Amino acid sequence: MCSIGTKGICDKEKAHPVGSLHLKSIRKAFGTHEVLKGIDLEVKDGEFVIFVGPSGCGKSTLLRVIAGLEDASSGSVQIDGEEMISTPPAKRGIAMVFQSYALYPHLTVKDNMGLGLKQMGAPKAEVEAKVGKASAMLSLEPYLARRPAELSGGQRQRVAIGRAIVREPKLFLFDEPLSNLDAALRVNTRLEIARLHRSLKATMIYVTHDQVEAMTLADKIVVLNAGQIEQIGSPMELYNRPANTFVAGFIGSPQMNFVEAGRLGDDEAKTIGIRPEHITLSRESGDWTGKVIHVEHLGADTILYLETDVTGLLTVRLFGEHRYAVDDVVYATPDRARLHRFGADDRVIA
Amino acid sequence: MSKARMSPLRSGFVHLALAGYTVIALFPVVLTIFNSFKDKNAIFRTPLALPTAETFSLVGYTTVLKQGDFFGYFQNSLIVTVVSIFFALLFGAMAAFALSEYRFRGNMLMGLYLAIGIMIPIRLGTVAILQGMVAAGLVNTLTALILVYTAQGLPLAIFILSEFMRTVSDDLKNAGRIDGLSEYAIFFRLVLPLVRPAMATVAVFTMIPIWNDLWFPLILAPGEATKTVTLGSQVFIGQFVTNWNAVLAALSLAILPVLVLYIIFSRQLIRGITAGAVK
Numbered sequence: 001m002c003s004i005g006t007k008g009i010c011d012k013e014k015a016h017p018v019g020s021l022h023l024k025s026i027r028k029a030f031g032t033h034e035v036l037k038g039i040d041l042e043v044k045d046g047e048f049v050i051f052v053g054p055s056g057c058g059k060s061t062l063l064r065v066i067a068g069l070e071d072a073s074s075g076s077v078q079i080d081g082e083e084m085i086s087t088p089p090a091k092r093g094i095a096m097v098f099q100s101y102a103l104y105p106h107l108t109v110k111d112n113m114g115l116g117l118k119q120m121g122a123p124k125a126e127v128e129a130k131v132g133k134a135s136a137m138l139s140l141e142p143y144l145a146r147r148p149a150e151l152s153g154g155q156r157q158r159v160a161i162g163r164a165i166v167r168e169p170k171l172f173l174f175d176e177p178l179s180n181l182d183a184a185l186r187v188n189t190r191l192e193i194a195r196l197h198r199s200l201k202a203t204m205i206y207v208t209h210d211q212v213e214a215m216t217l218a219d220k221i222v223v224l225n226a227g228q229i230e231q232i233g234s235p236m237e238l239y240n241r242p243a244n245t246f247v248a249g250f251i252g253s254p255q256m257n258f259v260e261a262g263r264l265g266d267d268e269a270k271t272i273g274i275r276p277e278h279i280t281l282s283r284e285s286g287d288w289t290g291k292v293i294h295v296e297h298l299g300a301d302t303i304l305y306l307e308t309d310v311t312g313l314l315t316v317r318l319f320g321e322h323r324y325a326v327d328d329v330v331y332a333t334p335d336r337a338r339l340h341r342f343g344a345d346d347r348v349i350a
Numbered sequence: 351m352s353k354a355r356m357s358p359l360r361s362g363f364v365h366l367a368l369a370g371y372t373v374i375a376l377f378p379v380v381l382t383i384f385n386s387f388k389d390k391n392a393i394f395r396t397p398l399a400l401p402t403a404e405t406f407s408l409v410g411y412t413t414v415l416k417q418g419d420f421f422g423y424f425q426n427s428l429i430v431t432v433v434s435i436f437f438a439l440l441f442g443a444m445a446a447f448a449l450s451e452y453r454f455r456g457n458m459l460m461g462l463y464l465a466i467g468i469m470i471p472i473r474l475g476t477v478a479i480l481q482g483m484v485a486a487g488l489v490n491t492l493t494a495l496i497l498v499y500t501a502q503g504l505p506l507a508i509f510i511l512s513e514f515m516r517t518v519s520d521d522l523k524n525a526g527r528i529d530g531l532s533e534y535a536i537f538f539r540l541v542l543p544l545v546r547p548a549m550a551t552v553a554v555f556t557m558i559p560i561w562n563d564l565w566f567p568l569i570l571a572p573g574e575a576t577k578t579v580t581l582g583s584q585v586f587i588g589q590f591v592t593n594w595n596a597v598l599a600a601l602s603l604a605i606l607p608v609l610v611l612y613i614i615f616s617r618q619l620i621r622g623i624t625a626g627a628v629k
Binding site for chain 2: 064067069089090094096099100101102103104105106115116119120163167175191212213240277
């Protein structure tokens, strides 16, 4: 297909456009309530960035500001170095996948996917070709003539993703795309998104409250809380070196144990964090004596809740199956090398 | 409703109540139609009887069709009703979209202001409206009636439609914005089709008072060329003598177009009224 004469065009076709994103002190207030309190962020070409945080932390609002669906009260949004703050959403070179799919109910799958290009005035053949390519990628070909009402939830979300791919955006925006799917579909669709990111090499920004999605998909996670960025880093950086107690508590499941530092004889720090998987248990001896309050057998993991003499309530995660019963007396020993120490301001002490 | 929760006895009572209501609602209509086919004596002697071979008479209909330009009246009524519904729905839906979609200063107040018309009858302003129409040279035109009826229909249309439009998903509208649809395209192509049941409801509720109105045709457009059916039928009702044959025939004829319009809208209407109640 690629003859020598048309080389230039072919190259252009092959390379999926990627874009960088630059946010500078984005603020957004609804009335007197400030939802975003000055967000600075840089996203490089081809990066998969995930905004994660509890509900109401402003992550969806931030995504909408990037998309141009909400106006920022102040600050600047640059896509590929171009100021976008007063550019309408359709001209920003973005595509968005919504939690509720947001497919046009009166259009077929094919028309749903092609509408964006049609609005841009692309010739019919080009729309056809791009819709064909995207639907092949997502194995949606058998459904092209159907309407959204005739599809299952997973298929609908694939159509929504297809609609985004067809636009060949510089920036993919995902707003909790898996929240409405059941658990099995969620895993499948997650894999599909990860695969897409690898094959398209596109820049993707993804909002979720689910840390598993964040940890599994992201190149870079942005943890948001109350309209501010708490920490930016790769999944393992956040897991191994959380900058403060909020991130430490938010990333990792079950949640990190927080113990008053004084109880462990550490006067410098205020709080000590210990991940449940960094504690070993023994029936004979150990640092802390505790009684089992509750046991959760998950097959691959066993999660124990202990009441110990030194730390109070302690969650322990053991790998594999273990036979502990409620009221058993056990000894817990933390992995000293993997303790996290936090100061009075809740920030980590190096 | 699931069958398991509905005992036969209960559903029997429900059907009885509904059947009773249907009879009560249909009785005057049926009586009017029956009597319109009888001669004058039979109307008074046996008002509840069906027309028989002896009492059957079309004198009412022939009188109506001979007297004045009755088809013209029909045409006027239809034009006024259909055009008024169209404008009330169009402008009502546009205002409702603005109120439900955009955050702007005074949004709430504007919504209240537009809804006040539901509570204040437009007839209170008759004198001012008449003065206005005289000044604008619109007396004895259908335009005058259309303007008044559109205004009359707007408050309810805005009130009902803005409630429905709030239920249309924001994500859908935003997806449209990202795909490059203009605000008008979002309104006409995404939102309007989704609130169609509500539009039908509003259309029916707006249509009936317009079709039946005697007040404004009498005041604003009593001329022969602009008479509506309701006004046209009044020539048969005199202070001392009333031509009942003709009145009943005229009323029977006047029911027909409303019935046709209702049948067109009814499927959507039922969906509109039960939306939210069921499911």
